[in-house]
Amino acid sequence: MSRIHLVVEAVGAQLPELAERARRGGPRVASPDDFLDFAARAEDAGVDALFYADFLGKPRAQFAARPLIPFEPLTALSAIAARTSSIGLIATASTTFSEPYTLARQIASLDNLSGGRAGWNIVTSIQGAGNYGQDLAAKDERYARAAEVTDAVLALWASWDPAYRRPRGGFVDTDAIADVHFSGAHVTLDGWLDVPSDRQGRPVLFQAGSSAAGLTFAARYADAVFGINPSRSGAIRTRTRLRELAAAQGRDPGAVKYLPGVRLFVDDELDTVESPGLRDAVGALLGVPLGGLDLDAPLPDRILAARGRVDTQSAPITGTVEGLWDLAAEPGTTLRELLGVYRNGSGFLSLAGSARSIADTLLGWVDDGAADGFVLGAGGSVDEVYRQVIPLLRAAGRYRDHYAGSTLRDHLEVP
Numbered sequence: 341m342s343r344i345h346l347v348v349e350a351v352g353a354q355l356p357e358l359a360e361r362a363r364r365g366g367p368r369v370a371s372p373d374d375f376l377d378f379a380a381r382a383e384d385a386g387v388d389a390l391f392y393a394d395f396l397g398k399p400r401a402q403f404a405a406r407p408l409i410p411f412e413p414l415t416a417l418s419a420i421a422a423r424t425s426s427i428g429l430i431a432t433a434s435t436t437f438s439e440p441y442t443l444a445r446q447i448a449s450l451d452n453l454s455g456g457r458a459g460w461n462i463v464t465s466i467q468g469a470g471n472y473g474q475d476l477a478a479k480d481e482r483y484a485r486a487a488e489v490t491d492a493v494l495a496l497w498a499s500w501d502p503a504y505r506r507p508r509g510g511f512v513d514t515d516a517i518a519d520v521h522f523s524g525a526h527v528t529l530d531g532w533l534d535v536p537s538d539r540q541g542r543p544v545l546f547q548a549g550s551s552a553a554g555l556t557f558a559a560r561y562a563d564a565v566f567g568i569n570p571s572r573s574g575a576i577r578t579r580t581r582l583r584e585l586a587a588a589q590g591r592d593p594g595a596v597k598y599l600p601g602v603r604l605f606v607d608d609e610l611d612t613v614e615s616p617g618l619r620d621a622v623g624a625l626l627g628v629p630l631g632g633l634d635l636d637a638p639l640p641d642r643i644l645a646a647r648g649r650v651d652t653q654s655a656p657i658t659g660t661v662e663g664l665w666d667l668a669a670e671p672g673t674t675l676r677e678l679l680g681v682y683r684n685g686s687g688f689l690s691l692a693g694s695a696r697s698i699a700d701t702l703l704g705w706v707d708d709g710a711a712d713g714f715v716l717g718a719g720g721s722v723d724e725v726y727r728q729v730i731p732l733l734r735a736a737g738r739y740r741d742h743y744a745g746s747t748l749r750d751h752l753e754v755p
């Protein structure tokens with residue numbers, strides 16, 4: 341039985357506790373110490389990694405409603421690295437708005453400073469172009485640049501021959517560092533990298549796109565992929581596709597972990613009340629109006645038939661739309677269930693109930709080939725997940741007792 345992997349989302353997963361603290365009259369905006377404390381608790385629980393998401397150019401309204409200021413991931417994770425010793429540290433960084441030399445250097449530096457715990461969540465960004473004097477390029481164009489940026493980063497990381505460590509009067513043997521020349525349609529680079537990246541082979545690569553272009557990219561480069569799947573059948577399909585694509589690239593399909601996002605509400609219930617605007621928001625995502633439908637009746641065929649007419653590939657986040665459609669397509673799904681998935685987890689799998697029922701569902705997904713693990717996002721209390729759910733996974737022999745190795749690659753069991 342394969343082990344289950346857990347990653348916790350550094351920003352989203354602490355929102356519920358911070359919002360609750362603010363409601364009780366505590367600080368309205370989290371301090372840097374809150375981030376450090378959150379990371380320390382995740383490490384105490386033995387979570388594989390902290391995933392620091394980053395959306396450049398967020399709408400102002402999101403700031404007004406949030407009890408924290410999300411810091412820039414690489415700098416925040418450098419501080420967290422100094423206060424932790426085992427947990428993996430996954431920084432989101434954009435290929436659309438960064439040059440490969442900068443990325444290779446920053447991520448390799450984090451990897452060294454953390455003792456081999458760095459990961460890079462490769463994103464093409466869905467907003468924020470104005471900050472860089474750009475218009476946001478079309479998705480295909482962004483993925484084409486992402487491939488070149490990633491190739492160039494990998495070339496920089498591969499440019500240090502392990503021989504650089506051989507003793508040479510105590511200095512680095514610079515003859516063991518190759519020049520890197522890269523010339524593509526999007527990236528040009530001539531230089532050499534001044535930081536090694538071999539603490540764990542190389543930093544671990546993550547990716548979160550689930551469009552056809554996104555999965556193809558992931559199958560080529562990623563060690564682990566984040567997904568949006570509220571339905572088990574949809575997750576099985578996505579993970580199977582990812583593994584097929586990886587095999588077609590000559591990779592071992594087992595070398596790519598699939599980690600859908602999940603919102604866990606231990607000893608709680610999902611909110612199934614239809615809030616104002618919710619029906620319109622979900623209808624807009626799906627591209628079909630949901631007005632006039634009975635909340636508790638199975639979705640009618642005319643709604644399901646609309647799927648084939650909607651272009652989900654060019655949606656800002658294909659996974660959100662495809663995930664909702666996958667759920668809608670499961671026999672008997674009601675509008676209330678569909679709206680609830682969006683309301684409780686923005687389209688991610690949301691589970692509420694006893695720790696036992698949640699642990700069983702998570703293990704069931706892994707056993708059915710729907711996931712290799714999960715990313716814990718803004719559900720209820722992550723501390724309750726640590727206190728109640730992880731021990732059950734351990735008791736089932738499916739979660740390690742302590743960090744067996746020292747690197748992120750060790751924790752995730754990726755080669």
Ligand SMILES: Cc1cc2nc3c(=O)[nH]c(=O)nc-3n(C[C@H](O)[C@H](O)[C@H](O)COP(=O)(O)O)c2cc1C
Nearest residue numbers: 393394432463465548549550551554566657658659
């Ligand atoms: C779980 C998850 C986490 C993501 N985190 C980020 C993020 O931190 N920053 C970002 O710009 N995009 C993030 N994305 C968006 C993806 O990187 C990607 O841009 C988006 O899904 C569009 O690509 P696609 O159409 O191929 O899915 C995330 C997506 C998922 C599913």
